[in-house]
Amino acid sequence: MTMAYQVLIHTPLWVFALLAYLVWQGIKAMQPRRSPLWRALIVPIVFIVWGVSRIGFGHQDSAWPLAAWMAAALALLPLGVLTPRPFDVDHKTGEIIRLGSAFALIRNLVVFSLQYAAGVIAAIDAGDRAVAIIVGRAISGATAGYFIGSMIALLLAYRRKRTADAYDFTAPAVSPPTM
Numbered sequence: 001m002t003m004a005y006q007v008l009i010h011t012p013l014w015v016f017a018l019l020a021y022l023v024w025q026g027i028k029a030m031q032p033r034r035s036p037l038w039r040a041l042i043v044p045i046v047f048i049v050w051g052v053s054r055i056g057f058g059h060q061d062s063a064w065p066l067a068a069w070m071a072a073a074l075a076l077l078p079l080g081v082l083t084p085r086p087f088d089v090d091h092k093t094g095e096i097i098r099l100g101s102a103f104a105l106i107r108n109l110v111v112f113s114l115q116y117a118a119g120v121i122a123a124i125d126a127g128d129r130a131v132a133i134i135v136g137r138a139i140s141g142a143t144a145g146y147f148i149g150s151m152i153a154l155l156l157a158y159r160r161k162r163t164a165d166a167y168d169f170t171a172p173a174v175s176p177p178t179m
Contacts, residue, residue, distance in 0.1 A: 026105025051144030065137040073145030080149020
């Protein structure tokens with residue numbers, strides 16, 4: 001119990017704020033929702049920034065952490081591109097319309113937990129520090145790669161859906177009047 005307490009009190013406050021935000025976003029994603037494109041990009045950007053921030057240029061004695069980061073990012077980038085989450089576009093407002101799903105909450109918690117665990121292990125256990133740093137960088141790279149890929153997939157699908165609407169001559173030019 002003392003060790004868990006020590007881990008918690010030595011965790012920076014921003015980590016708890018980030019966890020709260022990711023849980024909040026995950027819970028919101030369980031309900032059908034509409035959002036502008038920029039808002040749909042916030043969580044991917046948070047994970048990309050967090051992943052890139054862990055590279056630690058100039059703060060490592062070995063090239064292995066950077067190599068692990070790069071390999072993991074390149075390995076998961078295609079997964080992000082090839083597994084887009086479905087959505088529709090409201091062609092009048094340009095908003096993204098998504099069905100509710102627990103996927104985002106589970107994904108957010110898994111990625112956060114992996115990042116947090118690697119950070120804790122690197123901070124507490126000097127014997128496992130080198131391995132934890134390499135694993136932590138691989139997790140960060142995988143996270144950044146996946147979310148870069150998912151952002152690419154989202155932006156390409158959004159552009160394709162918006163363009164398809166511009167060339168859809170079967171849709172009425174004016175909506176029919178409501179009675």
